[in-house]
Amino acid sequence: MSVIECKDLTKSYLRKKVLNQISFTIEENKITGVIGRNGVGKTTLLKIMAGFIRETSGEIKVLAQRPFNNLYTSVNTIFVDDQMSFPPALQLQELLEAAQTFYPNWDMEFAQRLFKYFNFDPKHYHNTLSKGRTSTFNAIVGIASRCPITIFDEPTTGMDEAVRKDFYRALLKDYIAHPRTILISSHHLEEMEDLLEDVLLLKNGEVHLHIPISDLKEWAIGLQGPASVVLPWTEGKEVVYQNQIGLDTTYVVIKNDLSEAELAQISLNGVKVIPVRASELCVYLTNETKGGIDDVFINR
């Protein structure tokens, strides 16, 4: 069953199109990573799903309803980011209690355990928390609310390494016990790639790829060797990235549609065949040019 459906969804601010006719569906109880560069429309897309902002044109259905200004979507969705705002007059403990009254699936015992684990003081106030602590508290609210659609927009902003790991593990364990649809956006694919089932890669306000993460890991392959040997192999292939290393060595990333035999042949020719990590590939795919930052420095 699909829980989120977008068709030709467009959002523009003034004249600028942030999302340009995107279409995709998200299946129930999958963890999807929303990946893309800064300002590519990730947050906008997630906020439209949460019903915060309105689509300019096209159609979006969350749980078969239009999310904007919709109470049904609101009670079944939670949107977590570091901008989440809470009344300054309430203590952290009171905020958890408030969340409990609003979210029907809220697990208070679980929330309290997380709260204690991360050493929060129930008497503190939300606006006195540091950046990382704010993110951690918001994440607790996000996980414990157990909303059928849980959206995390850059949830680990400011968290230290240990807390990030704890957060992803807590999310996964609770997801296994209580499956739900989860969307996470992050710049750091590598830290969450094991957690994901699908990846939604946005580029220039459009969906560039929407595939299972396991396919993404095998989607491309890196060839490194003398240019004269490597380049013939890349002919007719989709070249994602190309870079010159030293005088004669070239590193090319191409879409992996080579057969095993071909790959064996390539390595016999003295070309190093290197698997391309998902996070690395995403950087290449979302680059505007094939050479990345190096292109800025050529032909000056």
Next chain:
Amino acid sequence: MSLSTANLKETVKKQYFFKLKANIDAISSLIGIQLIAVLFSLGGIGGSLSSSEGLRIDINYYSADVVLVFTMIWALVTAITITTKPYRNHDFTFVTNRLSSSLSNILFLLTGSLLGAVTANLSRYLLQVIGYFVFDQQVYAGPFDFPIFILGIIMSALYIFCISSIGYLIGALVQVNKLFAILVPVLIIGSIFLDASIQKELSLMQVFQFYVMESNFVFFLIKILVTTALVFLASINILNRMEVRR
């Protein structure tokens, strides 16, 4: 994961109780402002002096009107405040839509108006007590009549609530476009100057009299309630199209 349903009434109720707690500062500022108003009133709003044959009579009138005016200003400011971004965002952290958010705000303002009306009316007695004990004066108060006292509370609550609806509308307009923050004061002050320059009775005054001068209580009730409802309705419609947390 099981899906939940939410109905408007329940959501508004939850939000209302949440707001009572969250906006506790607004309530305490109400009390603070009223206390200041009481201090102002202690000067008396008018006095007269008469002396004959070495006997001097000094009369001071005390009135709680200043407290009521201050409470109205509080209602206006509070109503504007709760339309601002941070307050709207608090709602959208949890379960809400724009309608439930506005409805719970209105309930909150109604609660504030009632509370303010009660305390403003009671402050009259506080004034008398202070006059008696602190200034050691002989206090002659109007007779205490319970129905009148209640009527006074209801009427002042309606005034305060009506003012808060105007504040809410101004707040909503400002949220749509920041220009209204300049436009609204300009319009009000402009109309005063315009009327003054052509030696006409102030239009604002006429509007004011439309309500205050109504001697029939039922008509007054209808006038003020319909006005309040219409103004709130307009604000709800404006806020209903607003995007949040952009």
Next chain:
Amino acid sequence: MNGNFESHQKVYSQYQLAEMFTINPATAAKGLNILADESILYKRRGLGMFVAEDAKEHILNKRKSGNLRQLVQELVLESERLQITEQELMDMIKAALHEEGRK
């Protein structure tokens, strides 16, 4: 391989694996399915996945035909780059085989 699992023994479920390694359960299921496709595991409806009778041989065969061959190819390639003669390479392999402490 190391005898962690005996033949016909039940292996971890996708959820157990997911928890153990902090990976998505769907990914864990895919991994188990790959092993099942290669006849290293077999499924029993409703009961889970079990280690196949000849799992060890399957793995051995796969490593021989795949990994080892590739290693040898790389070895040859590297020795070409270093301009080592065939004889030298053979001697090195023999020396490694008969190194003290083995067998």
